[in-house]
Amino acid sequence: xxxxxxxxxxxxxxxxxxxxxxxxxxxxxxxxxxxxxxxxxxxxxxxxxxxxxxxxxxxxxxxxxxxxxxxxxxxxxxxxxxxxxxxxxxxxxxxxxxxxxxxxxxxxxxxxxxxxxxxxxxxxxxxxxxxxxxxxxxxxxxxxxxxxxxxxxxxxxxxxx
Amino acid sequence: xxxxxxxxxxxxxxxxxxxxxxxxxxxxxxxxxxxxxxxxxxxxxxxxxxxxxxxxxxxxxxxxxxxxxxxxxxxxxxxxxxxxxxxxxxxxxxxxxxxxxxxxxxxxxxxxxxxxxxxxxxxxxxxxxxxxxxxxxxxxxxxxxxxxxxxxxxxxxxxxxxxxxxxxxxxxxxxxxxxxxxxxxxxxxxxxxxxxxxxxxxxxxxxxxxxxxxxxxxxxxxxxxxxxxxxxxxxxxxxxxxxxxxxxxxxxxxxxxxxxxxxxxxxxxxxxxxxxxxxxxxxxxxxxxxxxxxxxxxxxxxxxxxxxxxxxxxxxxxxxxxxxxxxxxxxxxxxxxxxxxxxxxxxxxxxxxxxxxxxxxxxxxxxxxxxxxxxxxxxxxxxxxxxxxxxxxxxxxxxxxxxxxxxxxxxxxxxxxxxxxxxxxxxxxxxxxxxxxxxxxxxxxxxxxxxxxxxxxxxxxxxxxxxxxxxxxxxxxxxxxxxxxxxxxxxxxxxxxxxxxxxxxxxxxxxxxxxxxxxxxxx
Numbered sequence: 001x002x003x004x005x006x007x008x009x010x011x012x013x014x015x016x017x018x019x020x021x022x023x024x025x026x027x028x029x030x031x032x033x034x035x036x037x038x039x040x041x042x043x044x045x046x047x048x049x050x051x052x053x054x055x056x057x058x059x060x061x062x063x064x065x066x067x068x069x070x071x072x073x074x075x076x077x078x079x080x081x082x083x084x085x086x087x088x089x090x091x092x093x094x095x096x097x098x099x100x101x102x103x104x105x106x107x108x109x110x111x112x113x114x115x116x117x118x119x120x121x122x123x124x125x126x127x128x129x130x131x132x133x134x135x136x137x138x139x140x141x142x143x144x145x146x147x148x149x150x151x152x153x154x155x156x157x158x159x160x161x
Numbered sequence: 162x163x164x165x166x167x168x169x170x171x172x173x174x175x176x177x178x179x180x181x182x183x184x185x186x187x188x189x190x191x192x193x194x195x196x197x198x199x200x201x202x203x204x205x206x207x208x209x210x211x212x213x214x215x216x217x218x219x220x221x222x223x224x225x226x227x228x229x230x231x232x233x234x235x236x237x238x239x240x241x242x243x244x245x246x247x248x249x250x251x252x253x254x255x256x257x258x259x260x261x262x263x264x265x266x267x268x269x270x271x272x273x274x275x276x277x278x279x280x281x282x283x284x285x286x287x288x289x290x291x292x293x294x295x296x297x298x299x300x301x302x303x304x305x306x307x308x309x310x311x312x313x314x315x316x317x318x319x320x321x322x323x324x325x326x327x328x329x330x331x332x333x334x335x336x337x338x339x340x341x342x343x344x345x346x347x348x349x350x351x352x353x354x355x356x357x358x359x360x361x362x363x364x365x366x367x368x369x370x371x372x373x374x375x376x377x378x379x380x381x382x383x384x385x386x387x388x389x390x391x392x393x394x395x396x397x398x399x400x401x402x403x404x405x406x407x408x409x410x411x412x413x414x415x416x417x418x419x420x421x422x423x424x425x426x427x428x429x430x431x432x433x434x435x436x437x438x439x440x441x442x443x444x445x446x447x448x449x450x451x452x453x454x455x456x457x458x459x460x461x462x463x464x465x466x467x468x469x470x471x472x473x474x475x476x477x478x479x480x481x482x483x484x485x486x487x488x489x490x491x492x493x494x495x496x497x498x499x500x501x502x503x504x505x506x507x508x509x510x511x512x513x514x515x516x517x518x519x520x521x522x523x524x525x526x527x528x529x530x531x532x533x534x535x536x537x538x539x540x541x542x543x544x545x546x547x548x549x550x551x552x553x554x555x556x557x558x559x560x561x562x563x564x565x566x567x568x569x570x571x572x573x574x575x576x577x578x579x580x581x582x583x584x585x586x587x588x589x590x591x592x593x594x595x596x597x598x599x600x601x602x603x604x605x606x607x608x609x610x611x612x613x614x615x616x617x618x619x620x621x622x623x624x625x626x627x628x629x630x631x632x633x634x635x636x637x638x639x640x641x642x643x644x645x646x647x648x649x650x651x652x653x654x655x656x657x658x659x660x661x662x663x664x665x666x667x668x669x670x671x672x673x674x675x676x677x678x679x680x681x682x683x684x
Contacts, residue, residue: 026467029449030432034391055449068451068608069432071391083392087353088548091598092511092586093539125435125552125602127392128356130584131214131509131516132179140394144182 010044019047019054029055029065033072042073078113078120080158083137084151087126093145095134101148102155118159169202170248171223175278177210177363178395179356180217184235188218191239201248209364211278212518213265219278221260224250230257265515268534270496270504273481274357274520277364283402285410288367294418296486300375301420308379309335312482314490316502320357321347321438321475322550322579322655324501324568327482330472333462334380337470342382344373345447345466345473348389349431349438352551354510354582358476360518362389362396365480366403367412370426372482374417376472377424385426386466387476388443391433400428435552435606439654440473442608453608454654475580477506496522501567509535511548511584528562531585542587546595546671550579552602553659555666556595575666577659592671597625599663603656613648614657620644621664631678638668638675 018039022032032051036043043066052059066072084099103121106114113120129135132144138154146154174180174189189205196203210217216232220242229250231242238255245253260266260278271277280287288294300308313328334342346369350358361369373385389397404426407413415423429447431437437446441455444466465471481503485493494502501523507530509516514536531537531547538544546556555576557564564574571578586595603618621644628637645661652658668675 027429027447027449030446031429034430034432065449065451068453069434071432085353087602088552088595088598089354089511089582089584091595092584092590124392124433125606126351126353126355127178128350128359128396129179129182130354130356130511130582131513132182132217133511135182137392137394142178142182142395144179 010040010046012046012050014039015044015047015050019050023054029057029062030069033066033069037072041076045074077122078117080119080139080155081137082119082121082155083124083127084121085125085127085129085133085135086123087130089126089130090134093133095146098134098146098148098151102151105152106155119155169204172203172205172248173208173221173223173228174205175210175217175219176207176282176395176399177217177278177360178393179214180210180219181395183214183217183233185218187236188220188234188239191236192220195239195243196248199243203248206281208279209277209282209360210518211260211266212274212360213263213515214517215515216257219257219260220247222248222250226250227259227261230260230263231255232257265517265519265534269520270522271520272484272493272496272504273368273477274360274365274506274518275484276368277360277518280365282364282366282399283406285367285406285412288365292487293367293483294371294412296483297371297375297418300378300486301418301422305335305379305381308375308486311490312379312485315485315493316490316497316500317478317481317485317493318501318568319475320477320481320505320580321440322577324578327474327478330462330474331376331379333460334382334470334472337463339470341384341467341469342380343466343469343471344376344380344382344385344479345444345461345471346373346385346387346476346479347438347440347443347473348387348393348476349443350390350393350476350580351435351438352553352580352582354548354551354584355508355580356510357506357508357518357581359393359396361476361480362393362400366400367407368480368483369400369476370403370407370413372479373426374413374424375482375486376474376479378422380470380472382472383423383425385424386447387426387428388431388437388447389428390431397428397430404428434608435602436608436654436656439656442654444471444473451608453610454656456653477580498522498524498565498567499569501569505566505578505581507566508580508582509585510582512538512540512587513585514539523565523567525566526562527557527564527566527583528559530566530583531562535583535585538585538587540587540589542589544585545588545590546586546592546667548584548586548595548663549582550577551582552599553577553655553662554579554582555662556592556670557666558670560670575662577662592667592674593625593629593677596664596667596675597622597629599660599667600625603660607656611652611654611657613651614660617644617648617657618660621648621660625664628675629678634676634678641668
């Protein structure tokens, strides 16, 4: 996963190219939104009218889709993204305790980014790692059987890398 | 060791994300560097997982007497393993012997998951050497009507949770005339405690491709979509690679296997909305819209994706089709009990010693699953509750451990088996907290279409909160029951309709957890 600091800033021609690459697909909107977020780290607001024009939809419809799905960010994430599972199997292994330990340590709440822009912590509901709970994806890499200290160490390591 | 470099020793190390999560890559690196230092030639095949997750990282070595397994291997175990001669199957405390003889696998009936953890998921040679594409060849020889008949007679029911007979669904689509029909695989496996879909995509993706191709032939659909999850990046990578390989070798596209039949397949990825696991919300999402639930009728079988007749099946259902066609309907239907035929991949998870995927015929009791197969809690404390069927499933207390694992038996006890998830909790869990979470989760994930779900879930979380604070407990418990009834009967889909199951089962079976403050206040 490219870190946000290396992600390009808004580039209309790049966005146009991404949209054009997918526009012929049936039901193209979600694949395009994923591709835009992959490129820019979030779905930038100026992309909305471009999408509306390309897909013959209203801007309200595009906005409605973007805001419906938890994945699509309105703002860029930190350089490192921690997706921590909050679902039942992880709860049964004290996942909430592990999570609150990390959030306290970083001084942020769910969905927040540390003031230095280094780490964003996002909730997810199930990574399919329910027999090795609690679990997280840190910059896309899976980690299971997390302890508060173990998770803090993984995040620190990612930060230093 | 004196082994010619032309004759490397073959090792098998899982690439399943659960193995990666406990350090499989570090184990692989340690083994590779040790082998290099010792001048021993090895070749490593990455497999899916056999599903015994407490033994990951499970390393297997090919020897003249079969594949000898060692696990759970951590990087620091590697020097000792080399000293013990594990590359020749040598004795070591972590040596498990042949996995085929392991009691946890011996007790299973692996039909859908027969290859998972054994083969290289992206090797068509491995796939066909283990019976792959036998089902599709048979399907092509018997034709659409006989395929549907075979799936119907097998008794296969939707493994996503609803348990609707797969053959009946297929017949409806087959009988509906249209220029374009679709096969949609629901791989939006959002239920906590489940990972069967993920394991197939990572461990045996060709099995799903074959199953969907057979479905296409059966109903006359030339295009298929797999709707997977953004939370499964590793599974998506493997699945995409398998689709590309199937295209490259003429197993997808125009004229599959020289049959003249066209079947195209594409993977699409959701965006973190649990409700898209509901089939009509999934179809909306595939069309590029908000994942809002559609009213039924029309059924997707009549008007599904892009308004066309659509077979939408759970991934496990579709991945079970090849074995049914290869071995016959009767072979599959022979397993199981009552109206629950065949096998179910039970996913044992949460606070449990032996968690993983256990595929077995229906009929095993919940107690056998949790205390026997799962061997109790990981923490060693007593089991307090078991949530079956994901976040919309009921909590079962040990008192109900005699319930047989069967669609109808679970329904009789106000529960559901759902997609096969079993999440174990020890006695430290507060069931009022779990009830509140069920409501909160519904509030987060509600698509907003039905008022009882959209508003009721938020009000529900508030009412549980009040009960936890000891405020008007009796009146609020009555209110909670009433609210649950409204959600149950006033919601279009299972999100609002089934959230009452975990809530009410918690209230019913663990009343003391809802009266703690109340009791404290009365003293």
